Amino acid sequence: MRLADLAPRYDLVVIGGGITGAGIFREAARAGVSVLLVEARDFASGTSSWSSKLVHGGLRYLQTGEWRLTAESVRERQRLLREAPDLVERLDFLLPCYRGVKPSRGLVRLGLWLYDRFARDAAARSQSLDVTASLAITPQLATHNLLGALQYQDARTDDCRLVWRLIEQGQRDGGTALNYVRAAQLLQAQGRICGAALCDAETGDTREIEATVVINASGVWAESLQGQGIAAPKLRPLRGSHLVYPHARLPLPCAVSFFHPRDRRPVFAYPWQGATLIGTTDLDHREDLWSPRMTKPEADYLLEAFDWLMPGVGLKLDEALSSFAGVRAIIDEGEGRPSSASRESAQWTAPGFIGITGGKLTTFRVTARQVLAEAARQLPALRLVSNDAPLFDQPRQESPSLAPTAQQVGLRATEQVRHLDDLLLRRSRAGLVLPDFGEALIEPALAACRTALAWGGARCAAEAAQYRAHMRQQHTVPGSN
Numbered sequence: 001m002r003l004a005d006l007a008p009r010y011d012l013v014v015i016g017g018g019i020t021g022a023g024i025f026r027e028a029a030r031a032g033v034s035v036l037l038v039e040a041r042d043f044a045s046g047t048s049s050w051s052s053k054l055v056h057g058g059l060r061y062l063q064t065g066e067w068r069l070t071a072e073s074v075r076e077r078q079r080l081l082r083e084a085p086d087l088v089e090r091l092d093f094l095l096p097c098y099r100g101v102k103p104s105r106g107l108v109r110l111g112l113w114l115y116d117r118f119a120r121d122a123a124a125r126s127q128s129l130d131v132t133a134s135l136a137i138t139p140q141l142a143t144h145n146l147l148g149a150l151q152y153q154d155a156r157t158d159d160c161r162l163v164w165r166l167i168e169q170g171q172r173d174g175g176t177a178l179n180y181v182r183a184a185q186l187l188q189a190q191g192r193i194c195g196a197a198l199c200d201a202e203t204g205d206t207r208e209i210e211a212t213v214v215i216n217a218s219g220v221w222a223e224s225l226q227g228q229g230i231a232a233p234k235l236r237p238l239r240g241s242h243l244v245y246p247h248a249r250l251p252l253p254c255a256v257s258f259f260h261p262r263d264r265r266p267v268f269a270y271p272w273q274g275a276t277l278i279g280t281t282d283l284d285h286r287e288d289l290w291s292p293r294m295t296k297p298e299a300d301y302l303l304e305a306f307d308w309l310m311p312g313v314g315l316k317l318d319e320a321l322s323s324f325a326g327v328r329a330i331i332d333e334g335e336g337r338p339s340s341a342s343r344e345s346a347q348w349t350a351p352g353f354i355g356i357t358g359g360k361l362t363t364f365r366v367t368a369r370q371v372l373a374e375a376a377r378q379l380p381a382l383r384l385v386s387n388d389a390p391l392f393d394q395p396r397q398e399s400p401s402l403a404p405t406a407q408q409v410g411l412r413a414t415e416q417v418r419h420l421d422d423l424l425l426r427r428s429r430a431g432l433v434l435p436d437f438g439e440a441l442i443e444p445a446l447a448a449c450r451t452a453l454a455w456g457g458a459r460c461a462a463e464a465a466q467y468r469a470h471m472r473q474q475h476t477v478p479g480s481n
């Protein structure tokens, strides 16, 4: 379906196909209203593909006093583990403790005690391990001053996959979602927002669509869609970057989390899709929002942490498979330390309009319901389903921890793919976790696109060239060539 096929009006138009927009879309589609979602590029191509992929309470938010957010996140984690086991998987964490290193073991234990209380899950209780037990799990740990470790549980996901499955489920329930369609402007009449002017990013076609309520869920881009009477909060974009290593180079059986020796920020490594993910950084992003990249100082910062924790491993930058960076939409509260800035979401309203930005991947369902409860005031036909209603019809044969395969890539070519990077970087994460940016899967992916999307030889060649150029530009490991 493209612009010309759309109805002239919808009850709701959602702008932005990241986790926030996708969650709203999914809940709206089963709430008795007509809903259209538009995404300027591919679904999840903004911040929602570049998160740390943890469905977690966020132990560190306890450090900054964000109790409510942590408790809510832990509850949502538990729910997603139950309802979407194919998308969200339990992940054991090991937090090594060293004599004289802050925060102390006692303080972290207190945080974990609270964490356990929030989860109310006896099977997910944290525990203390002695030195022998810690080294049996992670023999790479530095042993000098090692006191043991704390073991606790959180969960991992594939952020892109989560977004896509919400979009897909929403479409199955009657919603319409278009990728590569940008909202160019909000439409206004008689003092209220009454729709949006849309533009097909590829053909340049434009169309005005009317709506009772327009929801701006465009993440770090939220400020760019303004209208009379709309007071969007000022955002402070903060970049976080990750490195991806071959699993064989850092073979961890579980996640390892610890405090960076330089600034005591939490950093981590964990097994993901057949590779090992290392993250993350947190600093002001003043460059282009559409193409954030990891810098050399960020990569050095992460390796410095792992040299300290696992000095025998000797990780080198040029051994990494790829890097990626994402930008958090943080509400600007001044120039404090980036890591201390609140991760809460912000919502703002005007007649016919709701804006929502910030927050976490983990709490998308709660955010969606809050936004739609606000929308229902302006759209009485909108009736949220019970809070207990499961998110998805049924689980699939998927797992966020398994490496991508040619067969998987082939099957996903029908998932509203428009370009090769949609398939190799988002429907599957082959480009990030396989050698040479997933070069071995390019041919199978193109073969699938030839069949599913009728791509000819010239189109395939152009897509492959564009994909390789994009990967070199955005995902090369800094300083490795």
Ligand SMILES: Cc1cc2nc3c(=O)[nH]c(=O)nc-3n(C[C@H](O)[C@H](O)[C@H](O)COP(=O)(O)OP(=O)(O)OC[C@H]3O[C@@H](n4cnc5c(N)ncnc54)[C@H](O)[C@@H]3O)c2cc1C
Pocket: 015, 016, 017, 018, 019, 020, 021, 038, 039, 040, 041, 042, 043, 044, 045, 046, 047, 048, 049, 050, 051, 052, 053, 054, 055, 056, 181, 182, 183, 184, 217, 218, 219, 220, 221, 225, 238, 239, 240, 241, 280, 325, 326, 327, 328, 357, 358, 359, 360, 361, 362, 363
């Ligand atoms: C480094 C990092 C690590 C993180 N780790 C975690 C984690 O482990 N766990 C967790 O819970 N959270 C994590 N987060 C937070 C989480 O990733 C974000 O809160 C979430 O992805 C934001 O989703 P969003 O939908 O609001 O924004 P986005 O994903 O950016 O979506 C907004 C979308 O709007 C589109 N758009 C913009 N303008 C327009 C327009 N005019 N018309 C149409 N579409 C438009 C964009 O293309 C984009 O796709 C992390 C964030 C970062 C940066």
